[in-house]
Amino acid sequence: QKEVEQDPGPLSVPEGAIVSLNCTYSNSAFQYFMWYRQYSRKGPELLMYTYSSGNKEDGRFTAQVDKSSKYISLFIRDSQPSDSATYLCAMNRGGGADGLTFGKGTHLIIQP
Amino acid sequence: DAGVTQSPTHLIKTRGQQVTLRCSPISGHKSVSWYQQVLGQGPQFIFQYYEKEERGRGNFPDRFSARQFPNYSSELNVNALLLGDSALYLCASSQDPNTGELFFGEGSRLTVL
Numbered sequence: 250q251k252e253v254e255q256d257p258g259p260l261s262v263p264e265g266a267i268v269s270l271n272c273t274y275s276n277s278a279f280q281y282f283m284w285y286r287q288y289s290r291k292g293p294e295l296l297m298y299t300y301s302s303g304n305k306e307d308g309r310f311t312a313q314v315d316k317s318s319k320y321i322s323l324f325i326r327d328s329q330p331s332d333s334a335t336y337l338c339a340m341n342r343g344g345g346a347d348g349l350t351f352g353k354g355t356h357l358i359i360q361p
Numbered sequence: 362d363a364g365v366t367q368s369p370t371h372l373i374k375t376r377g378q379q380v381t382l383r384c385s386p387i388s389g390h391k392s393v394s395w396y397q398q399v400l401g402q403g404p405q406f407i408f409q410y411y412e413k414e415e416r417g418r419g420n421f422p423d424r425f426s427a428r429q430f431p432n433y434s435s436e437l438n439v440n441a442l443l444l445g446d447s448a449l450y451l452c453a454s455s456q457d458p459n460t461g462e463l464f465f466g467e468g469s470r471l472t473v474l
Binding site: 253255292294346349354 | 409416417449
């Protein structure tokens with residue numbers, strides 16, 4: 250079992266829809282949770298950053314962390330064609346020595 | 362403010378050669394990390410440096426090495442290149458090395474023939 254599981258997709262939705270992206274993980278020591286957006290052949294861009302359980306909202310994006318279920322989500326409201334990209338979840342224990350553990354990424358396509 | 366800058370952006374090497382990749386962090390960031398991203402996969406952690414000291418190393422062979430300079434820039438070296446080393450090499454910087462809030466550069470795309 251991989252430490253972080255993420256459905257690679259592709260996930261195709263119409264413009265304006267609410268998108269739900271998810272990751273599950275197995276290491277209960279993870280405390281910091283991130284979502285990155287990566288356009289083709291570019292570096293990942295940090296979208297959301299959360300510590301421990303709970304929700305965080307930033308504009309059209311909402312990140313949720315449920316540590317009891319080892320499950321994290323990213324919701325995108327009013328999706329736009331420019332949101333089409335690969336979305337990577339990432340997490341770590343804190344302390345920095347072991348780096349971030351990433352999911353494989355979900356390829357999202359927003360149809361105009 | 363400039364983001365994380367990496368050079369070169371693309372390079373082609375042959376098996377057995379050596380390569381050096383360079384990274385300049387965001388101004389004020391003292392921590393630099395390196396990741397390898399193979400096509401279709403998420404990035405994999407290679408090294409983290411903070412204040413010129415190695416703080417963490419991922420599961421990569423000794424052919425991979427890195428260092429951080431007094432101005433906080435960094436180099437990643439890979440010796441005896443293998444075909445499997447073909448990947449996007451990403452550098453990331455952060456203010457706090459403990460939290461994992463990383464800001465990535467655009468990467469150096471290495472092709473090994």
